[in-house]
Amino acid sequence: MFIPVLSLFIFSVSSHALSLKDAWQGARSNMESIKRAEVGVVQREEQKSRAVAGLLPVVNGFATYTRIDPPATKGFNAFTLTKQYSVGVRMVQPLIRGGAFEALQVAKENILLAEFQKDSTDLNLYQLVINAYYNLIVAQNDVKNLERLLSYSKERMAEIRTRTQIGRSRKGELVEAEAQFHTTEAQLQQGVITLGQVEKDFEYLTKLKPETIEPLGPIPVLMGDVDSYLTKLKSRPDILAAQQQIRVSNHQVEISKGGHYPSLDLVGNYYIDRTGILATSQWDAGIVLSVPFFQGGGVQAAVREAVATKRINELTSFETLRSAERQMRVLYQNFSQIQIQLKGLEKALAKSEEAYYLNRKDYQYGLVTNLDVLQSLNSFMQTKRTYDSLYATAHMSYHNLEAATGVLP
Numbered sequence: 580m581f582i583p584v585l586s587l588f589i590f591s592v593s594s595h596a597l598s599l600k601d602a603w604q605g606a607r608s609n610m611e612s613i614k615r616a617e618v619g620v621v622q623r624e625e626q627k628s629r630a631v632a633g634l635l636p637v638v639n640g641f642a643t644y645t646r647i648d649p650p651a652t653k654g655f656n657a658f659t660l661t662k663q664y665s666v667g668v669r670m671v672q673p674l675i676r677g678g679a680f681e682a683l684q685v686a687k688e689n690i691l692l693a694e695f696q697k698d699s700t701d702l703n704l705y706q707l708v709i710n711a712y713y714n715l716i717v718a719q720n721d722v723k724n725l726e727r728l729l730s731y732s733k734e735r736m737a738e739i740r741t742r743t744q745i746g747r748s749r750k751g752e753l754v755e756a757e758a759q760f761h762t763t764e765a766q767l768q769q770g771v772i773t774l775g776q777v778e779k780d781f782e783y784l785t786k787l788k789p790e791t792i793e794p795l796g797p798i799p800v801l802m803g804d805v806d807s808y809l810t811k812l813k814s815r816p817d818i819l820a821a822q823q824q825i826r827v828s829n830h831q832v833e834i835s836k837g838g839h840y841p842s843l844d845l846v847g848n849y850y851i852d853r854t855g856i857l858a859t860s861q862w863d864a865g866i867v868l869s870v871p872f873f874q875g876g877g878v879q880a881a882v883r884e885a886v887a888t889k890r891i892n893e894l895t896s897f898e899t900l901r902s903a904e905r906q907m908r909v910l911y912q913n914f915s916q917i918q919i920q921l922k923g924l925e926k927a928l929a930k931s932e933e934a935y936y937l938n939r940k941d942y943q944y945g946l947v948t949n950l951d952v953l954q955s956l957n958s959f960m961q962t963k964r965t966y967d968s969l970y971a972t973a974h975m976s977y978h979n980l981e982a983a984t985g986v987l988p
Contacts, residue, residue, distance in 0.1 A: 596793040600988040605785035616697035623693040627686035636672040665853035672845040678837025685830040698816035713975035718774040720967040725767040728960040732760040752949035811984035821896035828889035835885040838878035841870040931959040
């Protein structure tokens, strides 16, 4: 005989019942996606440092050595040394570089974009935790209800066996009760398997052992109509990230256009040692201007590519917002419908429980058959399982609705 007990699962000892917030915090410290997003912010900050470096002077040491073919004219000439060299330090200060300041702006915008993306990753992870947390509650409650059904079935089987022995019940009724018991055993085995799978999913996300889950409280109340939730939606990090991507694209277009502009650099040299007529001169400075005339059409192609990327990001942003609004309306409607269903199920649960106990009593007086009792028991427990599952789903739906507006615990 299969005697299910939840203690067969190995749980760690926890000091308190796990709340949804505990589960989310555990997931944040465990999942690589959060760590990647945090490193992404650091990466964008370093990109900003590189953009700043592009505006600052560059100082390099240099050394040259040149040998030339001796000229046809004889005699010493400072301009025709066959061996020439110089050693010094050179500074190059960019004065005008097309797109350099836009590159700095892009770097700043990318930091903000990375922050939005990190927040969006947080939110996505929270939604996964919500589903894992309440699926665990649903599975735990279902096992408890099946254990209760098994207990009732066992009592029923024992009662019918006793009545059969004294001739007050038929052998067929005992077989019915035994079939009920063994069917419930199989259902409970499946429930325990499902619970084990859900627990593994929960542990994968949170690295927490679900020994005790915080009991469910009353169903939360919606704070406003669907339009108020749609208004909150615009501050959701993934939507802000999509809009921020458009701003980054605008700067990328300007950077690409910068390839058409001239470059102007201030160049200064300090000589430690050099040969030739300028051997006694220790420094020189000058302006270097570079004007692009023809680059094979590469710059214009880069501009068109950046414009196309901007358009893609605009369309992505519109699609993200439309999809989020549709999701919000569905979540709001689902939660409202679940509340209505729960009211009906609550009444059905009370009536089905009452019917079961009345049938048990009537069976003692021969007013109903054993099959009627078993059917009312199954109806009662099935309604109880449905109600408990929907009650947990209502909490899950509410938190998913709140998360859809960007609200974290």
